[in-house]
Amino acid sequence: MTTNAIEAHGLVKTYGEKRALDGVDLAVARGAVCALLGPNGAGKTTAVRVLTTLTLPDAGTATVAGHDVVGDPVAVRRVLGLAAQDATVDGLLTGHENLTMIGELHHLGRKRAKERATVLLEQFTLTDASDKLAKEYSGGMRRRLDLAATLVAQPEVLFLDEPTTGLDPRARNDLWDVLDELVAGGATILLTTQYLEEADRLADDIVVVDHGRVIARGDARSLKRQVGGDQLRVVVADRADLDAVTAIVGRIAGHQPTVDVGARSVVAPAEGGTSAISALADALTEAEIRVEDLGLAQPTLDDVFLTLTGAPPEADDDAAAVPVSTISEEQR
Numbered sequence: 321m322t323t324n325a326i327e328a329h330g331l332v333k334t335y336g337e338k339r340a341l342d343g344v345d346l347a348v349a350r351g352a353v354c355a356l357l358g359p360n361g362a363g364k365t366t367a368v369r370v371l372t373t374l375t376l377p378d379a380g381t382a383t384v385a386g387h388d389v390v391g392d393p394v395a396v397r398r399v400l401g402l403a404a405q406d407a408t409v410d411g412l413l414t415g416h417e418n419l420t421m422i423g424e425l426h427h428l429g430r431k432r433a434k435e436r437a438t439v440l441l442e443q444f445t446l447t448d449a450s451d452k453l454a455k456e457y458s459g460g461m462r463r464r465l466d467l468a469a470t471l472v473a474q475p476e477v478l479f480l481d482e483p484t485t486g487l488d489p490r491a492r493n494d495l496w497d498v499l500d501e502l503v504a505g506g507a508t509i510l511l512t513t514q515y516l517e518e519a520d521r522l523a524d525d526i527v528v529v530d531h532g533r534v535i536a537r538g539d540a541r542s543l544k545r546q547v548g549g550d551q552l553r554v555v556v557a558d559r560a561d562l563d564a565v566t567a568i569v570g571r572i573a574g575h576q577p578t579v580d581v582g583a584r585s586v587v588a589p590a591e592g593g594t595s596a597i598s599a600l601a602d603a604l605t606e607a608e609i610r611v612e613d614l615g616l617a618q619p620t621l622d623d624v625f626l627t628l629t630g631a632p633p634e635a636d637d638d639a640a641a642v643p644v645s646t647i648s649e650e651q652r
Contacts, residue, residue, distance in 0.1 A: 323349060323350060324347050324348060324349055324350065325349065325350040325351075325352075325384065325385055325477050325508035326346060326347070326348035326354070326382075326383070326384055326477065326508065326510055327346065327347050327348075327382065328344060328345060328346040328347075328367075328370075328371065328380065328381070328382040329345055329380055329381050329382070330343050330344070330345065330379060330380035330381070331343070331344040331345075331346075331367065331370055331377050331379070331380035331381075332344075332377060332378045332379035332380050333363075333366050333370060333375065333377050333378050333532075339531075339532050340363050340366040340532055341363050341366050341367060341370070341377070341380075341532045342363075342531065342533045343380070343532075343533060344363065344367055344380070344532065344533065344534055345534060346367070346371075346382075346510075346527065348508060348510055348525070349508075349525075350506070350508055351503060351506050351507070351508055352503075352508060352524045352525060353499070353503055353508075353509045353510075353511070353522050353523050353524050353525075354509070354510050354523060354524070354525045354526070354527060355511055355512070355522065355523035355526045355527070356368075356510065356511065356512045356513075356527050356529060357512075357513065357516070357519055357526060357527070357528050357529070357621075358512075358528060358530055358629070359530060359629050362529045362530050362531065362532070362629075363529050363531070363532040364481075364512040365405070365481055365512065366532075367529070368402075368404075368479050368481050368510070368512060370382060370389065371384060371389060371479065371510070372384075372389075372396070372397075372400060372402045372479050373389050373393040373396050373397060377389075384396045384399065384477055385399040385400075385476050385477055387399070399475060399476040399477055400475050400476070400477045400478070400479060401470035401471060401473070401475035401477070401478045401479070402470060402478075402479045402481075403466055403467050403469075403470045403478075403479070403480045403481065403483055404481050405481050405482045405485065407462040407463055407465070407466040408466060408469075409454045409462060409465050409466050409469060410454060411454045411455030412453065412454075413453070414450065414451050414452060414453055414454065415446050415449055415451075415452060415454060415457070415465050416437050416438070416450040416451060418437075418454055418465060418469060419436065419437035419440055419441065419465075419468060419469060419472055420433045420434050420437045421433075422469050422472045422473075423436050423437060423472045423473070426472060426473040428473070433472075436472055437450075437472070438450075440468040440471060440472065441468065443468070443498060444464040444465070444467065444468045444494070444498070445464070445491075445494060446461065446464060446465060446468070449461060459486045460486050460487045460488060460491050463483075463484075463485070463486050463487055464487070464491060464495070467480070467483060467495065467498075471502070475507070476506075476507065476508065477507070477508045477509075477510070478502065478507055478508070478509045478510070478511075479509075479510050479511075480509060480510070480511040481511075481512050482512055482513060482514060483495065483511055483513070484496075484513070484515065484518060485514070492515075492518075496518070496521060496522060499522060500522075509522075511523075516620070516621035516622050516625060519540065519621060520540045520620075520621050523539070523540065524539060525537065525538070525539060526538065526539065526540060526543060526621075528543075528624075528625070528628055528629070530628070530629045535628055535629070536624075543621065543624045544618065544619045544620070544621070544624055546624065546627070546628075550589075550590045550617065550618065551587050551588065551589055551590055551617050551618070551619060552572070552573055552577075552586075552587065552588050552589075552590040552596055552597065552600060553585060553586070553587045553613065553614070553617050554569060554585065554586045554587075554600070554604070554611055554613070555583065555584055555585045555611060555612045555613035555614075556585075556609065556610070556611055556612065557584075557610040557611060557612050558610065559584050561610075562579060562581065562584065562586065564607060564609060565586050565604070565611075566579055566586050568600065568603045568604065568607065568609075569586045569588050569600065570588060571603075572596055572599050572600050572603065573589060573591070573596065574591065575588045576588070584612075585613075587617075590616060594616065596616075597614070597615070597616050600614065601614060
């Protein structure tokens, strides 16, 4: 048995003249969480669609839990759960009825399906709304119900496309706790996300894609090291002092600072560590410049993202909906 739950080699997918995937390689170990990051249109959703058998690749190979996504799609579907970007629950059924129906479709039997629905509704803090029609749920509640639906059959591999979009901070933290429990139980998760905090919090491995290609991979710490070490950061009290502070920070750091006028901040790599902070504090005092914040900071995944792609993370819409008719009879 392979040690990887998900493997992909040289995946290519084009839509007209657009090359959504341009030779993507992936390897996700069993029981691990992999976050797929990239700017809008990078290819994240297309990769998920190929790996979940919703879209045929033009070239390359991929397996999920050892099953080929093209050669044996039925076996792939038996071991995976998919939560796409849009909730797919039936608005005319209650929360409990939605989950029970899905359980019966997975051949759990009526009694077992009802029991499983009750457990999941409690797990996602939806018990009080279990008898309420899904169309009356708020957006966040519908998202939680949709995610619960992916877990009814206790899948071996989970694909989560923007799983916490639309959730408030508390609901997001609750979902993260649920995912921690699933991984502790042996599940494998591949998620796409626009929240870098989410990738930092959950992922064992992070893969950054841009223009359909993998441009970086590693855990959060190793990716942050690619950007650099500590950074000097100054927030001035008066925006008029930004130019003067930029010159001072640049001289002490030995690097061209990054200036955010709106945030009144100046940031630059700091090779001297605490000694650089001391020198900067003395220089600012001597220049009689008032500051609101002065410190030494670690690079964030946002810094990594901007450095690698030149763009902030956004919701992915790279793959247009593919009609079922484009999938061969053998794959259905």
